[in-house]
Every structure is written in C-alpha cells, then in structure tokens.
Amino acid sequence: MDSFGTRLHRAITERGPLCVGIDPHPGLLARWGLTDDVQGLERFSRTVVEALGDRVAVVKPQSAFFERFGSRGVAVLESTIRQLRDAGSLVLLDVKRGDIGSTVSAYASAYLDPSSPLYVDAVTASPYLGVGSLAPMFELAAEHGGGVFVLALTSNPEGAAVQRARTADGRTVAQTVIDEISQLNRGATPLGSFGLVVGATIGETGHDLSGVGGPLLAPGLGAQGAGAADLRTVFGSSLASVLPSYSREVLSAGPDVAALRAAADRVLVDCRAVLPAR
Numbered sequence: 001m002d003s004f005g006t007r008l009h010r011a012i013t014e015r016g017p018l019c020v021g022i023d024p025h026p027g028l029l030a031r032w033g034l035t036d037d038v039q040g041l042e043r044f045s046r047t048v049v050e051a052l053g054d055r056v057a058v059v060k061p062q063s064a065f066f067e068r069f070g071s072r073g074v075a076v077l078e079s080t081i082r083q084l085r086d087a088g089s090l091v092l093l094d095v096k097r098g099d100i101g102s103t104v105s106a107y108a109s110a111y112l113d114p115s116s117p118l119y120v121d122a123v124t125a126s127p128y129l130g131v132g133s134l135a136p137m138f139e140l141a142a143e144h145g146g147g148v149f150v151l152a153l154t155s156n157p158e159g160a161a162v163q164r165a166r167t168a169d170g171r172t173v174a175q176t177v178i179d180e181i182s183q184l185n186r187g188a189t190p191l192g193s194f195g196l197v198v199g200a201t202i203g204e205t206g207h208d209l210s211g212v213g214g215p216l217l218a219p220g221l222g223a224q225g226a227g228a229a230d231l232r233t234v235f236g237s238s239l240a241s242v243l244p245s246y247s248r249e250v251l252s253a254g255p256d257v258a259a260l261r262a263a264a265d266r267v268l269v270d271c272r273a274v275l276p277a278r
C-alpha cells in the first residue's frame, strides 16, 4: 500500500483540502431530531457517511462520542469506519492516545493493524509521555501505510501553559514535538505520513513549522471561533501543508444530506480562498 502521506496527498488533490469530523454531541443529536442513544448515534453517523463519505478527503470520527455508549457505541464506530472506507474517504480517528511504549504498542495494534476491527488510516496521538513513547505507533503506521497526527499546539486555551513552556534548551515543548516529527518525515515525498495538530485558534506563536514535511491538521475552525482567514496568521509560509478540520460548523447543517453537503462545500470554498492550490 502507498504511504499515508501519499494517499492523503492524492485525496486532497482529488477532493480538496478538507477534513470533517463526526462529533455526535448530545445537542446535535437533539437538533437532528434523534434520540441520545445508540440508535441516534447510528443514524447520525450513517447520515454523515451518506452526505460526505464520497466527497470529503478525510473524515474524522471523534471516538469519545462513540465510547460514551459503551461497547454498542464502539460497534457503531466500527461500522462507521467500514462505511467511510467503502465510500472512499480517508478515516482519521480522533482518539488522542498516548502511554508508555509497551502500551502504545497495543494502541497501535488497535488502530493501525489492518486485521483490527477499529483499523483506520490515521489516528491522533498525545506526545506528553514523550514523543519517543509513540514509536510503536510510528513503526506500525509506516509498515501498513498509516498515519499519526501528534498534538503540538492544540486549539483549546488551556493547552498553551504546557505546550509553550520552555525546555532546558530554550525551545518550547511544542517546538520539540514539531522538530521530532519533522525528523520522522525527512525525505518523504510528496508528503510525510506523520502530521501535527495545530489549532486554527492560536494566533501567531512564532513556532517554526517550515520543516515538518507532513500534514498540519487545523481544528478550531467554526464552532471554536477561528475562520479560514486565521489560517494565514497561524501557519504563515506553511499554509500548503494545512488540512482544515470542521465538525460542528458542518454538522449543524444536518440532518438534511443536501444541506450537509452544501455546508462542507461552503467551508471548502472559504479554505481554498486562503490555501495555495494543490
């Protein structure tokens, strides 16, 4: 199989630079006229797959909203992942895993081994037990054409206190994460398989993203207050690597399939106005 970076580059070229999240918040289920239970979860997810699975480059189910229904919610997540793959979108599971290396191995098997029921194209991971502890994920991803998006500068205001703290060598914690992921992507073309999560809400921070060589997932657009124009401020000369991510902004247009498609088209137009052509 081609590497995740190659597959993502192709998907963006064919479908445009957009990631849409499946975040079935209780409030959204109610707004869609659905019950806050497994049936509502299943209906919500199927509708998003029907609306966007064949047109958006990446779909990002948020694991938490499935896990809250226990094993039956996870079963819905498994079938949603299968349906998305069948529809042709890449699946990025937002699950933000991180642990000591031996446990990360098990997480890697859960999400990045093709024989797993929860197998996806890429996952989000937390580097706060050390980027090196994520090595089993990087290795399995490389073996099977998968990707890993590591949290660097998150979109929430609380993240800055940890992520922008200075290390002994004067770099911020986030910059050390950025630099380690850049190393992993060295020499990869057209795009590395190891990405970073950098929120669209964070403004100009002075971090150097120019050598990352992999995708920069940008959540925080729409419901969290950032707009496409903010991507210029946050990413500067690295705009060409940005994968904008919207959840509630698009999902709140549902449950009508045509309205969901129109909302995704609208945010894609906004992003294309800012991002370089790919």
Ligand SMILES: O=c1ccn([C@@H]2O[C@H](COP(=O)(O)O)[C@@H](O)[C@H]2O)c(=O)[nH]1
Residues within 6 Å of the ligand: 021, 023, 062, 094, 153, 154, 155, 156, 197, 198, 199, 219, 220, 221, 222, 223, 224, 245, 246, 247, 248, 249
């Ligand atoms: O820094 C981060 C990392 C992840 N997220 C996730 O993205 C979506 C955002 O949803 P919206 O409805 O578009 O606000 C959600 O799943 C978060 O857990 C993030 O927001 N920021």
